[in-house]
Amino acid sequence: NAGVTQTPKFRVLKTGQSMTLLCAQDMNHEYMYWYRQDPGMGLRLIHYSVGEGTTAKGEVPDGYNVSRLKKQNFLLGLESAAPSQTSVYFCASSDIRAGPQHFGDGTRLSIL
C-alpha cells in the first residue's frame, strides 16, 4: 500500500537554487496539503488543494508555489531557496472535507 509518496527524501541546496518536491497519492483523495515542520513549532500549512487544478494559500505560503495538474500529484516549488526554508516537509491527503489526513514520510531539506 503506497498511500502518500514523497520524493526526494533528502536534499541539500545552496541559497538561491530552485527545486520541486513531488507528492503522489494513490487513494483518489480530493484534498492535498503541504506542511513544514520545525522544532518547537508544530506542523504549519504552506499550501493546499481541494481538487485537480485548484490551489490555495495556507498560513506560511511565502517563498513557495504549488501546482495540482493531476489529481494524484501535488508539487511544491521553491523558486529561490533561502536558509529559513530548511525544514522537514510533509505532504498529506484526505478524502473528505473534515476528515483526517494521511501523511507521506517527509522530505528533509537543508538550505546552505
Next chain:
Amino acid sequence: RKEVEQDPGPFNVPEGATVAFNCTYSNSASQSFFWYRQDCRKEPKLLMSVYSSGNEDGRFTAQLNRASQYISLLIRDSKLSDSATYLCVVNIDRTGGGNKLTFGTGTQLKVEL
C-alpha cells in the same frame, strides 16, 4: 493564546502505567478532533479520531469536552512501543474550502522499563 495547546512533556512513565494527556483549543467552532502519533524523524500517523461521545480503541481512550474546549488521550498499560510524540489536532472547516488542521506542538511520552 495558541489555537491548540499541549503540555510538551516529556512524560516519563514506567511500563504498565496509565498516562493521560490533555489538549486545549481556542476556537469554539472547531468541528473535528484527532490524536496523531509521531515517532522520531517519521511522519505523523493517525492514532484515533475523537468523537463527542468519547471513544476507545484497545488501550487508548479519547474524550472531548466541548464546553471546556479540551480533548484528552488516556493510555492504559503503557508499552515501550508507545514511546512517541502525541499530537493533538483540531479541524476548523474554513470558508473557501480546504480542511485546515491545526496541530499542537505535541506531547512527548517516554515509557521506561
